[in-house]
Amino acid sequence: MTLDSQLQTLSIKSDGALDLSKLDDKQRRAYDLFHQANEKEMEGAMSDAVELYRKAYKLDEKVDRWYRYQDLTKQASPHSKNTIEKPPIDLELVKKINVRELLNSFNEDQITPEVEDEPSPLHLLSDDLLIYIMELLCDGDLSSWFHFAMTCKKLSYLGLHNKSIWEKLCNIVYSRQRYNEDAPGNQDQMCQNMWKGDWHLMLSQRPFLKFNGAYISIINYYREGGRPDMSNSWSNPIRCVTYYRFVRFYPDGTCQRLLTFLSPKIVVPRLNKNYHELGLENVYRGTWKMTMDGQVLITGEGSVEGYSFSETLQIKNLGRMKHHKLHWISAYFQNKEDGELKHFSLAKERPFTFSRVKSYAV
Structure with missing residues (x-):
């Protein structure tokens, strides 16, 4: 049937x-x-x-x-309001596209969105003024800059091909990171020495933490349960246990860590500096620093009083999403009185994946 x-x-x-x-x-x-x-x-x-x-x-x-x-x-359904007809995409052909050459070809295009019957009034603005607008958008919300740049070919050229925009982005992103003392502070000199003045390449290759969301690790493991009384079963039941680790970083060098069975849908909107008022418990505060190669060291309070907790994580890419994961390197706790050090087992732990949050309002 x-x-x-x-x-x-x-x-x-x-x-x-x-x-x-x-x-x-x-x-x-x-x-x-x-x-x-x-x-x-x-x-x-x-x-x-x-x-x-x-x-x-x-x-x-x-x-x-x-x-x-x-x-x-x-x-x-062709009657669905949300249906969008999308042409088939040849992925192999897309891979062959030279993005920089394509953007360079947009240089002489005008601001004329296809949906408009008449040219946009933006075409009256000079290139310098349009670039300045994009720099302001970068300061406020990076997604706004990107969406504005994708409006038409002309804005794509100005927003994605212009060196000053990528320099602006690098200065915004890396000025918010908290580095160890041995990290150089001059972004321009570093870009010239290590990336030959290519700010876009620097942003792509140099690790950084993201602050407009939370890093989430989902851990599943199997545990053997007990048989009920008078049961004739040959084997014990197996239960899959799920718990979550959350880390949220702040540009001031502080962070919040949480281990819980509550789902991200419940936790993430409440994971901010007013978490007590929003009903979250067992959120532990800490501080963080990182190295130039993307190792992040978190230190702070934990579940046992009188001990300091330290975790070391490595920033990694997630496919084409740059600097989107945190992989475990080590975790330990130390007695504040006698300095005794004990390491945690990372056998069951899984990497953190970044989840962007538009608003932390519950």
Whole structure:
């Protein structure tokens, strides 16, 4: 029996999507449980996800088929308001594009967005003034600068090809980092000596921490449980345990660390300097410094009173996303009185991945 024939018993809207209002209580409950399980799986909470999937399948063994059918029809329906026709992309051809040559070819283009019937009034502004506007956007919000630069070819050339913009970005980014004493302080001299005056290359290769979000590590491990009394089972049940580590860095050299079973959806909006008022507990404060090659040293308070805690992490790339991960190097705690040092095992730990946050308002 095909999927379409299996779905005939359910009410289908004119746009091809399932009419959830026509589901009976049992089907609706299965749909909700499957949706919750999908969200838990995305968060990395595998134990909770498996339990929710099990309950959903118990209510309706075909819940996964029509749940995914619902998502596919939303994406594929020509009547959907969110549908955007995208031409196929030849990835091999994209890789061959020389970005700098392409941007250079935009030099003589005018500011004429295709959606406008008339030229934009921005075309009346000089190049110097447009560059100045982009520098102001860099000071306020880097994403605003990028989106403005992507408006048309002319602005792309001025915003992404201009040396002064990349120099501005480097000065903004690296002036907020907190380096060890041996790190040189002159950004211009460093760029000339190590990157031959190429500010864009410097930003791409020189590690830095990001402050407009939090770094999150999702840890899953399996634990053997106990058999119930009078059970005849040959083996003990296995449970998947999920917990999270959060680190948020601040440009003033301070940071916050949290180990919890609460999901990022709950924690991240509350992880700021007013975390006590927002209901977060066991958030430990610390300070951080880094080396030129991207090793980050965090020191501060922890779960045991009378001990100082230290963690060393390495900034890494995540595919094309530059400086987006933190890999563990070491972690230890030290008795403040006698100096006794003990190292933590990192066998179960996983790298941190940066998650950008637009607003910390709950």
